[in-house]
Amino acid sequence: MGFPIYFLHDPQLEDNVSHQVCLSISEVMCSKVKEQIFRPGIAGFPAGSTVFVMIPDEAFAPWLPVIKDSEITIVVLPYQGNPNQQRLFSVPRNMDDAITLAAAEGGQAIQSFIQCEGSPTLGYVTIGDTEWIEHPSIGRSLASIFSLHLKAMQITAARGWNIETASMLMEIGHEALMNRERSYFFRASHNQCRQIAMVIYAPQSILQALKLRLILAHKKRQEAEKLPPGIGTIKSASLVIHSPDAKPMAVSCNGRKFESEQITVERVAMKSRVLLGEPVCMGGEEKEMFRVQNLPIDPDMIRFFSRKKLPFIPIASENSFAELFTRLRDSASLSHSYLVLLLVSVFMAAIGLFQNSSPTIIGAMILAPLMAPIIAFAMGAIRFDERLLRKSSLTVIVSVAMALAASALVAKTLPFSHVTDQMATRMQPNLLDLAVAIFAGLAAAYGYANSKVGESLAGVAIAVALIPPLCVSGIGIGWGSWTMFSNAFLLFMANIVGIVLASGAMFFFMGYASSRYASTAFIIKLLMVAIIAAPLFVSTRTLITDEHIYRQLSSIKTIEVSGKTVQLHLMRVMHKKNGIYAEIGIGVRGKYLDEKDKKSIARNIKQQLAGKVSGEVDLIFHYWEVY
DSSP, rough: OOOOOEEOOOTTHHHHHHHHHHHHHHHTTTSSSSSEEEOOOOOOOOOOOOEEEEEOOHHHHHHHHTTTTTTEEEEEEEOOOOOOOOOTTOOOHHHHHHHTTTTTTTEEEEEEEEEEETTTSSSOEEEEEEHHHHHHOOHHHHHHHOOOOOOOEEEEETOOOOEEEESEEEEEEEEEHHHHTTTTGGGOOOTTSSEEEEEOOOOOHHHHHHHHEEEEEEEEOOSSSSSSSSEEEESSEEEEOOOOOOEEEEEEEEETEESSEEEEEEEEEEEEEEOOSOOOOOOOOOOOOOOOOOTTOOOOHHHHHHHSSSSSSSEEEEOHHHHHHHHHHHHTTTOHHEEEHHHHHHHHHHHHHHHTOOOOOOOOHOOOOTTTHHHHHHHHHHHTTTTHHHHHHHHHHHHHHHHHHHHHHHHSSSSSOOOHHHHHHHTOOHHHHHHHHEEEEEHHHHHHHEEEEEEEGGHHHHOOOOOHHHHHHHHHHHOOOHHHHHHHHHHHHHHHHHHHHHHHHHHTTTTSHHHHHHHHHHHHHHHHHHHHHHHHHHHHHHHHHHHHHHHHHHOOOOEEEEEEEEEEEEEEEETTTTTTEEEEEEESSOOOOOOOHHHHHHHHHHHHHTSSSOOEEEEEEEEEOOH
C-alpha cells in the first residue's frame, strides 16, 4: 500500500477547478487523492504523505511552523494567490509540470524557512530605502539623487561574528531565493538551500548607486566571482540587525512596513520537504560566508557616510590619498632631473617655433615637466596645505623664469626676426583655449589619481601646451615686443588657471578634500578665472568677427564680370594694426582680367559684406588663370 496523497486548496477556489486539479494529480501519481479545503492549523498527515497545495501566500507562511515536524513532501501548485511561493520554490507555471515534480525521482527540496521577528516569510525582508534603488519614479529619483546617504548598522551572525557598517538597503531572504534572483551577487556554494542570505547595498558615491540600479534593472542571471563596489553579502543561520545610533530602521516584512531599532531574522529547520522546480540545492556543510570587503567598515568611514550625503564620485581611501600626495609632493620639487627636462623642452620648443615645425614642438610638450607642479598646486589649494603650496609655487615661478630667460636667449642668439605661423598661433588666445585647459585639468587630475590611466598624461600635456606659449613670451622679450610677450603670456596664464580650477574640482569630487576647504579655494579660483577671462573675451570677439567674415565670403562662390565667370576661394582672415584683411584667391578659366574687372570684383564683394560684418574689411587678391 502506497503513501497517502492529499490535495489542500483555497476555500475560494472554484469547485470545477479543484476537481480538475484533483483528477490530474490522481492520473500522474496513479493513486487516489484525498481532497480537502485548507484550514489554518491543519496537520496530522501520516509520515511519507505527499501534500499538494493551492493556498494563498498569507495562509501558507504561518502554516509552515505547524507542519515543520511532519515528515511529509509538499508540492506547491501555481495559481494567482501564491506568487511568493512560486518565486521561492521556483514553481513551474504549467500545472501539469508542477504536479509531475512529485513523481520525479531525486527531486530537490527545501527543508527550512526563514522568519522575521518570529513571523515566517516567503519573500524578502528589506531594511532601508527600497523604493529608490529598485522601484523609483523618475521624478523622485532625480529629486533625491543628491540627498542619498547611508545609515549605520550593526550585524551579528549566528556564530557570534559581528560587523559594523553603513548601508542604504539590506535584502534578506532564503538562500534558494536569493541565489536565484540575486545570482550576480553570489558565488555557487554547496549549501544553497540551507542558510539565510543577505545582500548589503552600501554605495559610496552617487555614481556607484546609479551603477547598482542598472545591475538590478538588468537582472543578469550569472554567478559573481567578484562583487561590484558598494555590495556585500552574508550567509548565516541567523542575523540580528541593530541600529547603533538608536534611530529606527525602515523595515518591510511580509508586505508589512514598520520601524524598529533591531530586527532578528532566523532560519527554522523542517522535517517537511517542499519540492523545488529548479535544481539549485546541493548538499554540503552549513557554514557561514562573509564577503564584506567592499563595505565601509572603518569607524571613520561609517561616521562619514552616515552623517553626510553621498559624494558624486567615490572618496579616496587613506592608502590612495597617501600615494597620490607623496607623488605630487615629489613632483613639486625642483630636482636636477626636473630642471634638465625643463630646459631641454624649452630649447626644443623655441627652436621648433623658429622652424615652424609642429613635430618638434609636440616633442617639447611631451618632455615638459611643468604640468606636475601645477597639479600639485591645485591639490595644495583645495586642502590649504601651506607646505605643498609653497613648494609647488616656488617650482612654477622658477620654471617660468627659466623658460622665459632660455627662450629669450634663443631669440637673441638666432639671426631671425620674423613671426612664424607657430608663433602667431600662440599670440591669439581666446576663451576656447581656457575651455581646453579646463578639460585638460580634469584629465590630468584624474590621471594622477588613477595609475591605470596615467599613461594618458602625455596626451594631456600636448592638448594644453604649456611650454610653447611660454617660449613665445620669452621670444617676445628677446625681440623687445611687448605685444608678442603679453598675448602669449596671457595664453600661458589661461592654461594655468584652467588647469588649477579643473584639477582642484576633480580632486574634490574624487574625495581628496573636504567641502569646507574646497569651497573657499573654488571661490578664489573662480575669481582668477573671471580675471583671466576678461581679456580672453576680447580675443574671442575677434574670433566671432572672423567667423562672420568666413561665413559671408564662403557663401560667394562665383561672380559674373564682363561676361566672365570668376571663381572665389577664401584663404584666410588676418587682423593687422591698421585693420582687417581677407585674403581671397580669384580664378578665371581661359580669360584675362583687366584692371576694370578687378575693381568690379572688389566692389561686388564689399557690397555683399556691407551691413553683414562689423567694420571695414580690406581685400587681398591672388589671381590665377585656369586652363
